Amino acid sequence: xxxxxxxxxxxxxxxxxxxxxxxxxxxxxxxxxxxxxxxxxxxxxxxxxxxxxxxxxxxxxxxxxxxxxxxxxxxxxxxxxxxxxxxxxxxxxxxxxxxxxxxxxxxxxxxxxxxxxxxxxxxxxxxxxxxxxxxxxxxxxxxxxxxxxxxxxxxxxxxxxxxxxxxxxxxxxxxxxxxxxxxxxxxxxxxxxxxxxxxxxxxxxxxxxxx
Amino acid sequence: xxxxxxxxxxxxxxxxxxxxxxxxxxxxxxxxxxxxxxxxxxxxxxxxxxxxxxxxxxxxxxxxxxxxxxxxxxxxxxxxxxxxxxxxxxxxxxxxxxxxxxxxxxxxxxxxxxxxxxxxxxxxxxxxxxxxxxxxxxxxxxxxxxxxxxxxxxxxxxxxxxxxxxxxxxxxxxxxxxxxxxxxxxxxxxxxxxxxxxxxxxxxxxxxxxxxxxxxxxxxxxxxxxxxxxxxxxxxxxx
Numbered sequence: 122x123x124x125x126x127x128x129x130x131x132x133x134x135x136x137x138x139x140x141x142x143x144x145x146x147x148x149x150x151x152x153x154x155x156x157x158x159x160x161x162x163x164x165x166x167x168x169x170x171x172x173x174x175x176x177x178x179x180x181x182x183x184x185x186x187x188x189x190x191x192x193x194x195x196x197x198x199x200x201x202x203x204x205x206x207x208x209x210x211x212x213x214x215x216x217x218x219x220x221x222x223x224x225x226x227x228x229x230x231x232x233x234x235x236x237x238x239x240x241x242x243x244x245x246x247x248x249x250x251x252x253x254x255x256x257x258x259x260x261x262x263x264x265x266x267x268x269x270x271x272x273x274x275x276x277x278x279x280x281x282x283x284x285x286x287x288x289x290x291x292x293x294x295x296x297x298x299x300x301x302x303x304x305x306x307x308x309x310x311x312x313x314x315x316x317x318x319x320x321x322x323x324x325x326x327x328x329x330x331x332x
Numbered sequence: 333x334x335x336x337x338x339x340x341x342x343x344x345x346x347x348x349x350x351x352x353x354x355x356x357x358x359x360x361x362x363x364x365x366x367x368x369x370x371x372x373x374x375x376x377x378x379x380x381x382x383x384x385x386x387x388x389x390x391x392x393x394x395x396x397x398x399x400x401x402x403x404x405x406x407x408x409x410x411x412x413x414x415x416x417x418x419x420x421x422x423x424x425x426x427x428x429x430x431x432x433x434x435x436x437x438x439x440x441x442x443x444x445x446x447x448x449x450x451x452x453x454x455x456x457x458x459x460x461x462x463x464x465x466x467x468x469x470x471x472x473x474x475x476x477x478x479x480x481x482x483x484x485x486x487x488x489x490x491x492x493x494x495x496x497x498x499x500x501x502x503x504x505x506x507x508x509x510x511x512x513x514x515x516x517x518x519x520x521x522x523x524x525x526x527x528x529x530x531x532x533x534x535x536x537x538x539x540x541x542x543x544x545x546x547x548x549x550x551x552x553x554x555x556x557x558x559x560x561x562x563x564x565x566x567x568x569x570x571x
Contacts, residue, residue, distance in 0.1 A: 129557060130564060131553075131557055133560075134560050135531065138531055138535065139470040139471070139535070140531060165513070167459070167467055168459070168463045168509045168513045169563065171460055171462030171463030171464070171510065172510055172514055172517065173517075173533065174425055177421045177428075179420030179423075180424045180427060181420060183437060186419065186437070186440075186441065187415060190445065191408060193441075193445060194448055198445075241477070
């Protein structure tokens with residue numbers, strides 16, 4: 122899979138530095154899991170982090186710090202944390218497979234969504250599934266919206282977005298994505314702020330979607 | 333498998349080498365000709381950045397060797413050397429990211445415990461020691477932040493692995509990368525290095541960086557983009 126649309130360098134650096142809130146990090150990490158070029162960039166930014174860490178001035182530890190830690194070495198470690206769950210029947214990218222997903226819910230003609238559980242931060246994350254040939258309601262963003270395409274493809278003013286592609290939209294973007302014919306399009310969407318659906322159909326949907 | 337005596341000898345060499353490297357770097361440090369990013373001395377001082385933010389030329393190869401000794405021999409002395417080197421720096425990192433002294437101390441301890449427990453998973457062909465340890469500290473900080481929000485964490489950023497298995501001639505890739513990164517950082521204009529440091533060590537949102545540097549938000553965004561793109565280009569050139 123070769124992605125054509127990628128996060129910007131500062132976004133990848135923010136992921137590497139641990140600066141993103143959980144929801145935003147999840148969408149970017151999912152793209153990175155699907156994109157070799159961005160994996161390479163994240164790896165090099167992690168190296169930058171290592172070099173900068175080496176360059177920091179040390180802060181002295183408590184006088185007994187060394188003794189304390191040496192005593193702890195033989196204690197059993199905690200059970201593996203953050204391990205990838207064994208069951209991943211849908212073959213989701215690893216970062217996403219670690220999250221609880223809600224059931225698919227119908228929200229409009231040919232469009233379904235399911236929630237992705239997030240514990241921290243102000244992003245809402247969900248998956249969106251749209252039937253081939255669907256035109257999504259005209260919408261305007263009130264905050265930042267990051268999307269990673271997992272399957273299928275959509276198009277809008279700025280190009281075609283297929284599996285693995287990363288799309289970034291903000292207040293300045295007002296668009297109406299069109300789902301390509303072929304297979305259904307499934308996306309992972311992380312949103313800060315909300316979106317405003319336009320038109321009578323959109324206004325009908327708004328309370329249902331509560332995005 | 334090497335004879336234990338051979339391993340012990342290598343370990344001694346590593347320790348001597350690490351000590352020597354530290355001495356050399358300390359001595360060199362004092363020379364006025366030492367290249368150092370102080371092109372913005374007043375600003376750096378104002379925001380708590382001083383000499384320690386310069387890019388030091390410390391070798392990381394020894395740290396890699398120490399981690400391997402820890403992995404293979406469960407050697408406490410080698411671990412102690414790693415602890416002495418990295419724990420105080422992780423503490424600084426964590427304080428910079430907004431933690432209290434006590435929390436930072438705990439996190440540094442916890443990070444080094446993970447180094448001890450997971451040393452066998454460290455692969456010097458894939459990452460430098462400092463990059464590996466940086467990702468451990470980074471993940472702990474994220475977890476700790478999420479615990480503070482009374483929430484369990486399950487988005488764990490594993491260290492990004494390269495796609496291809498390492499070839500024998502790539503064995504020192506981790507070390508090469510560190511040298512490349514140092515050279516690349518040295519070539520960046522000071523203002524670009526500054527925003528990179530701010531985003532790595534203070535995790536500042538773009539708006540806060542704009543305030544800290546007293547420049548417009550748009551300038552911060554374009555400078556970050558320029559800085560990280562330039563850094564990537566330099567790293568590619570140096571490969």
